Amino acid sequence: MMAVYSGRGLHGQTVEALAAMIFSGECREGDGLDVVALQERLGVSSTALREAMKVLTAKGLIAARPKLGTYVRPRSDWNLLDGDVIRWKFAGRPDHGFLRDLHELRAIVEPPVASLAARRRTPEQLAELQAALDRMAEAGVAGDPAAVVEADLRFHRALLAAGGNELLVRMEVVMGAGLAGRDRLVHGSHDSDDPVPSHQAVLDAIRAADAAAAEAAMRELLAKAWHDVERLHLETT
CATH class of the missing domain: 1.10.10.10 (Winged helix-like DNA-binding domain superfamily/Winged helix DNA-binding domain)
Structure with missing residues (x-):
């Protein structure tokens, strides 16, 4: 990578x-x-x-x-696990299959990471997750899609770090580029849903040290994220 x-x-x-x-x-x-x-x-x-x-x-x-x-x-x-290649792909309007592939990659990685985070997170990592979520909420109220994207990236980077696995942390290069591209498409639309509640559910389970609930909450978050992509795809085809 x-x-x-x-x-x-x-x-x-x-x-x-x-x-x-x-x-x-x-x-x-x-x-x-x-x-x-x-x-x-x-x-x-x-x-x-x-x-x-x-x-x-x-x-x-x-x-x-x-x-x-x-x-x-x-x-x-092409090195499709390269952050720049993913970014360039999104700049050229990615096809639906590419968005699906990125979603499937996230579905493989992030739910188990959330489970690990529930068992391994430090107080400092919990604080960083909360700060990212607070910023996401503020940006949503302010109607600032770019800031929502930035806060979302911050949350998911913090989640990878809280998982406590050095190799999985390196997935940030791929996950970050894919998430940024996906977010700019979805959160830039006029009727995008509030992303805070689904992220809050993940954080609540991690704070409670409930590994199973954290994994389940992340799967629900990803299901919602894919629904948003599908809705946008139908609107633009």
Whole structure:
């Protein structure tokens, strides 16, 4: 699992521009990339373009071969567990199947994590979960969808940390990117439901050290989250 790309400045802009060409469908699987044309279009040096392409190569999006030149690799080669790849996928409007896959990943990971959190959470971790939930409620009252998304991410990051499993904490790179993309779609709609009660139920069970109830509450939260995605899908098709 790759770390999230944190490039800034011209280098970061070049990476983002190249990724947008791929995820928008402008450059499709198997398409060759004209390096000279890209250099002129983006207004960057050959060195800057080459360095940006190294980032996309590391994420499995492009490759170069003798006689073929630089080309877009098949989707099956893309590192779909990379936070940036997930973010770019959402920027290009993810298909319903991709949203389903992300939901299934969350369903595999988060309910057991909630159960672990109920048994292992520290007072400090409980405080962080509560702070995230309080911020979510405040943002909802203020009608600030972006702040709701930020608070939701904070809650789920805190949940992974409270599970006390170092390997599961690393899933934040994937879960965070997927949740952020999903949240921006759902909480940006006009009739999105209040996410606070379902998160409160999870936190209450964790605070009570009730592992079974925490897992069940998380499953109910995820069922509601998927219902929101399905509703939005029907509205936009």
